[in-house]
Each structure stands twice: as C-alpha cells, then as structure tokens.
Amino acid sequence: MKSLWNDTEAATFGTDPLGQRVYTSRLLGRNPDLVLHGGGNTSVKVEEKDFFGEPVNLCYVKGSGWDLATIERAGFAPVRMSALLKMAELDSMTDSDMVLQQRVAMTNPNAPAASIEAILHAILPFKFVDHSHANAISALTCAKDGEARVKEVFGKRVLVLPYVMPGFVLAKQVYEAMKKTDLRKEGIEGIVLLKHGLFTFADDAKASYEKHIELVTVAEEWLAKKSGSYKPATAEANVDLKELAALRRAVSKARGVPQIAKLNSTAEAVGYSNTSGVADYGTRGPLTPDHSIRTKRAPGYIAGDDIDGSVAKFADDYKAYFERHKSEGHTMLDPAPRFVIWPGRGLVSFGDTLKDAKIVADISEATHKTVALAEAAGQWEPLSEKDIFEIEYWELEQAKLRKGPARKVHQGKVALVTGCAAGIGFAIAESLAEQGAQVVGLDIDKDIPQIMAKIGAVGIVVNLTEDQPVQDAIDFTVREYGGIDIVVSNAGIFPKNDNLDAMAQSDWDRTISINLTSHQKLMNKVIPFVKLGIDASIIFVGSRNFKAPGPGASAYSCSKAALTQLCRVAALELAPHKVRVNIVHPDAVFDTKLWTPEALAKSAARYNMTVEEYKTKNLMKVEIKSKDIGNMVAAMASPLFAKVTGAQIPVDGGNDRVI
Ligand SMILES: [Zn+2]
Numbered sequence: 001m002k003s004l005w006n007d008t009e010a011a012t013f014g015t016d017p018l019g020q021r022v023y024t025s026r027l028l029g030r031n032p033d034l035v036l037h038g039g040g041n042t043s044v045k046v047e048e049k050d051f052f053g054e055p056v057n058l059c060y061v062k063g064s065g066w067d068l069a070t071i072e073r074a075g076f077a078p079v080r081m082s083a084l085l086k087m088a089e090l091d092s093m094t095d096s097d098m099v100l101q102q103r104v105a106m107t108n109p110n111a112p113a114a115s116i117e118a119i120l121h122a123i124l125p126f127k128f129v130d131h132s133h134a135n136a137i138s139a140l141t142c143a144k145d146g147e148a149r150v151k152e153v154f155g156k157r158v159l160v161l162p163y164v165m166p167g168f169v170l171a172k173q174v175y176e177a178m179k180k181t182d183l184r185k186e187g188i189e190g191i192v193l194l195k196h197g198l199f200t201f202a203d204d205a206k207a208s209y210e211k212h213i214e215l216v217t218v219a220e221e222w223l224a225k226k227s228g229s230y231k232p233a234t235a236e237a238n239v240d241l242k243e244l245a246a247l248r249r250a251v252s253k254a255r256g257v258p259q260i261a262k263l264n265s266t267a268e269a270v271g272y273s274n275t276s277g278v279a280d281y282g283t284r285g286p287l288t289p290d291h292s293i294r295t296k297r298a299p300g301y302i303a304g305d306d307i308d309g310s311v312a313k314f315a316d317d318y319k320a321y322f323e324r325h326k327s328e329g330h331t332m333l334d335p336a337p338r339f340v341i342w343p344g345r346g347l348v349s350f351g352d353t354l355k356d357a358k359i360v361a362d363i364s365e366a367t368h369k370t371v372a373l374a375e376a377a378g379q380w381e382p383l384s385e386k387d388i389f390e391i392e393y394w395e396l397e398q399a400k401l402r403k404g405p406a407r408k409v410h411q412g413k414v415a416l417v418t419g420c421a422a423g424i425g426f427a428i429a430e431s432l433a434e435q436g437a438q439v440v441g442l443d444i445d446k447d448i449p450q451i452m453a454k455i456g457a458v459g460i461v462v463n464l465t466e467d468q469p470v471q472d473a474i475d476f477t478v479r480e481y482g483g484i485d486i487v488v489s490n491a492g493i494f495p496k497n498d499n500l501d502a503m504a505q506s507d508w509d510r511t512i513s514i515n516l517t518s519h520q521k522l523m524n525k526v527i528p529f530v531k532l533g534i535d536a537s538i539i540f541v542g543s544r545n546f547k548a549p550g551p552g553a554s555a556y557s558c559s560k561a562a563l564t565q566l567c568r569v570a571a572l573e574l575a576p577h578k579v580r581v582n583i584v585h586p587d588a589v590f591d592t593k594l595w596t597p598e599a600l601a602k603s604a605a606r607y608n609m610t611v612e613e614y615k616t617k618n619l620m621k622v623e624i625k626s627k628d629i630g631n632m633v634a635a636m637a638s639p640l641f642a643k644v645t646g647a648q649i650p651v652d653g654g655n656d657r658v659i
Helices: 007-011 017-030 081-089 095-104 118-123 135-141 146-157 168-180 205-226 241-255 267-274 289-295 307-325 354-376 385-392 395-402 423-434 448-453 467-481 505-530 554-577 597-606 611-615 626-636
Strands: 041-049 055-062 076-080 128-132 158-161 190-193 197-202 260-264 339-342 346-351 414-418 438-443 458-461 486-489 537-541 580-586 648-651
Touching (some): 017 041, 017 076, 017 128, 041 076, 041 118, 055 081, 076 081, 076 118, 081 095, 081 168, 095 395, 135 205, 135 354, 146 158, 146 190, 190 205, 241 260, 241 307, 241 339, 241 346, 260 354, 260 467, 267 339, 267 346, 289 354, 307 339, 307 385, 339 354, 346 354, 414 423, 414 467, 414 505, 423 537, 423 626, 438 467, 448 458, 458 467, 486 505, 505 554, 537 554, 554 580, 580 626
Parallel strands (some): 158 190, 414 486, 438 458, 486 537
Antiparallel strands (some): 041 055, 041 128, 128 197, 190 197, 339 346
C-alpha cells in the first residue's frame, strides 16, 4: 500500500492542524482497502479561544454522517477535551448518554454528532489520531490465533487489544490500557483492535497517516507470504435475468419493501461464488463490526436453483439468531439478506435505493476478496454471532431506525417509461423519479441520456418499432437494477390532420406502427419481467380522442382506441399474476412540444377563442398540464390503485362528450 501524500495538494487544504486533518482524512478515505462508506474516523487536538476569549482545548473528531473521502472542516465536531477525559474516568455509561454528553460538550451545537469513538481519540496522547478498518488488519486478526499473529507480525511495535464493543466499553478498555502503557516512552506505533481495526497517532498529520499505511503494508506483506501461491479464482458468469428478477422479488418480500438489486458478475466474484466451501466460510461473518449495520452478520447463499427456498432459509436462520440472542426491549429487524452469494452468477447486493445497494455492493466486494485471502492464509474466523448481534441491536442503531427518514412512495421500485424526452412522457418519468423510483427512459431522441440524467434517471436511445433494441433496453434495466415493476407505455405521435380521402397511406401506417404496434411489441417482451415485479403495474397513455374523435384524426383516434383495447386485454391476462393494467386519457395538454405558440393561436382562432380560453376549454375551466398527467400516472402505479385494474382514468377537466 502506497502513501498518497502530496506536498502541493496538502498545502491547498491549509497548513493549520484542522486543514491538515481534513487532507489526511481524505487520503485514508480515498483508499477502499482502508475505509468504506462512512467507516473509520480521525481527530486532531487543538487549543482555541472560545467566544469569550478563554482558551479551550478541543478534540476535533469526525462527525457522524460524514465520509472520510469527502470530509470538510465542517465535518469535524469540536468537543471539549475536559469533558471527554472526564467521561473516560466513569466506571460505566450508556452509549446514548455518551452521545448526549459529547453533544453537550461541543463548542458549536450545529456541528455534526461526534463519532462514538471520540473518547478513545481524546485519551490517546497525540495531536493526530487515525483509525481505519483496513481489510488487511481484518484478514490478519480474524483468526483463532489472531493475537499471536499480531505479535508475530508487529512485535512490540503495536499494542494489541482483544475485541470489545465499540463505544464507551472500547474507550474504557483503551483508558485502562493507557494507565499501564506509555505509548511515547515505549515507542508504540499503533494499536491493533482484534477483529475491528487499527489506530495510529503522531503529533504531525503526515506522520500519523503514513504510519497507518506502513503498518497496513506490513500486514499485507505477511498475508501474501502466508497465503503462498493463492490467486483469486475466476469464472465466466451465466446469469438468467428472469432468475435475477425472481431473486430480487424474494428478497424484497422478506424485507417487506421493494429493493434495488445490484449484480456483481465480475470474473473474480463469479470465481468466488463457485469455490467449494464458500457456503461455509463466505457466511461466517463480516470484516469489521461496522459493516454489519449495512450487511447484517452474513450474506445469504443461493443453493442450486432454489431461489425462494434459499431466501426463506436465510430468513428462518435470521429469526433463530434473533431468538438466541435477544433480550428485553429488542425489536426484530427484517430477516432479509443484504447480499447473497449466488454460485455461477457472482454476488447480488440489495438496498432501498440504488445508492444503498451500491454501498452494500462495495462492502460485499471488499468482503469476498478479503475473506478468500484470509481463508487461504489460515482459517477465517470473524467476530462471533453474539458480538455481531450486539452491534446490530445496539441501542444507538435501534434509535436510528426509529427515526429513519420516511420512505418515498416508489422507493426501491424500477420503472420503464417510453417516449419521455419531453411533454407528458417526461413529466411521468419526473414524477416517478421524484417519488423514489429508479427510472429508465426510452426515446428515439438522441438527447434522452442527458434529459433523463437531469432527473437522476437513465435514458436509452431506442426506436420502439425495432425488436432487438427494445429487448436490449429491457435486459439492461433488469441487469442494472434487478427487475421491472412499473411500465409506462407512452410513446406516440400526432400525425398531420387529413381526412380519410386525402390521407397518405404512410401517415396511417406510421401512426399505427408507433402508437399501437410498438406498444404491443413492448408488452410481448416486458411482461415476463413485470410478472416477477413488486406491486407491478402497467399504465398506457391513451387520449380523450378515443371516446371523442375529431374529423381529420382517424389514424390517431383509431390507434388510441386500439391501444385502449390492448390495455383491457392485458388487464384480463395479467390479473391472475397480480399485475394491474390501466390507462390514462389526457386531453388538451398544451405544454408539450406538439403545441407551438403558433399552432395554439391557430386552433384558438378556429374556435373563436383567446388562447387562454382555448387552453381551459373544459367543463371545469382548468388548464391541464403535463405534470398533472405525470402525477396521476405515479398515483396509478402506487398502492392507492392496488386493487384497480382495467380502469380508464380521464385527466381532462371534464368533457361533455366523454362524461
Ligand atoms: Zn472502528
């Protein structure tokens, strides 16, 4: 492992201690072998003047919710040293009280909550303290003879402490150890916490950081030697996308809410999933207690083709684990795996959002690589079940769950929307994305990727009348997110008005091809996945024209009438699969690219109306906007419509020809 320190870059963070602290914290955060997603913590001790000009000794310690890779000055909590040292002297303290007292002792009440390892940072008699959960330290210490290994590898260079629960108990353990050990006098360079991580310290930011790199490198070199000729196994993935969708559905069911699934089918992940014995060592436990908050104690394992049975087994085992270790006041968390080992396919990670699933995917990637290496270097023996239970059901974690953010209506769902570069289609994609869905938008417009990116969605350029590109877009969606729950079949054109005796055959053919046949083709390909969706629903975008046609619009009206019939048949066919199929009939939506100001003025003049009157030409005299349709479609895809299928919903402000 190499030091990433760079003098020029370091100077841009400021030469004051906090500036240097920000810089080397980021260096730790930049290396995924040291720190992943909010893991690890750092601190710096400084003397400042308080508001009244009195000198005050502070420990600036990483605030919770901040990531070392991107931390800023504002990410550090300024806590009075005197309070932290006083807490260390207490015989006992609950972690909730500790968090509260740390907040009380801050000189800035608006700063983030200080890390739960703040007391420990304060106790160590050095200006800078760096703490990580380095993979190599896990691989080294998660073994039966972990302590002996540390002594063999580091000799007297480090102090080694047995695993105890992070928080006050750990702070107290270090406090007691410091009474007997003079780190400076004895020339101790770091503290190894077995099955947890590493602390290094110095009075200089660079020295503390580089000591960290140096000690981790020593551990890495020992592991390489000990594991001898070990090379990670590799294999080609063989993924059936319908099986992936079925797996996502089973896990979502166990979790009680839809999940995004992130497949990792790199050659190394597949090789790992195929290794004999992986069902055993791959499910023994996490690299460090911190990870278990995201991943639970262990991943699931998919045995053979039995996806549902394997997920159910994980849930049963989880319930038994809860029963074995629970005590009063514990509420069982959901029994769904956060990632699974799937022989022949690799690893699959799950999360409420794509971001959550990616975090789990990063942790599972580090886990499989480190576990395989550790097993090769001797028997991998992570933290005990009981220790992990205490972390998973820690009072602080349970409190966090109780006040977790409210879920969005479509969170964890995957939506496919066609014809969404502008107008109604764009508004639909936007409403679904705003309400938490992972949206994939298909359109023939070559700018669709950029247009969808604006709303956090993915856009794919597709001609919906062509078969293979549509299939590819569907496959992409399932491969990236695990399935498809919502399909909004919206794409359509409005050809130029011509009476039947004047119409070009090509206008008719093109309209039917896009407004009707492309929808039928999409259904043909997407329904197998929608059947495996969660609270699945299909929504077509029709038109008021279907019930109230106008002269000169035969192709458009007929295509929308047939589309409505397609919707009705789909509703009949899919009801046994609990898939809802409904259609929305908008009318007079003028904020679309079909309507230029000139076209609007021309139409208004034809009715002898002002543009304003024309726009609100309905019984309720209200203007219908794209967003009204977007929000209606999002509602139709939501649990509000859980028991509605085959419905035709007008969004037209009331029309006497339709009512
Ligand atoms: Zn830690």
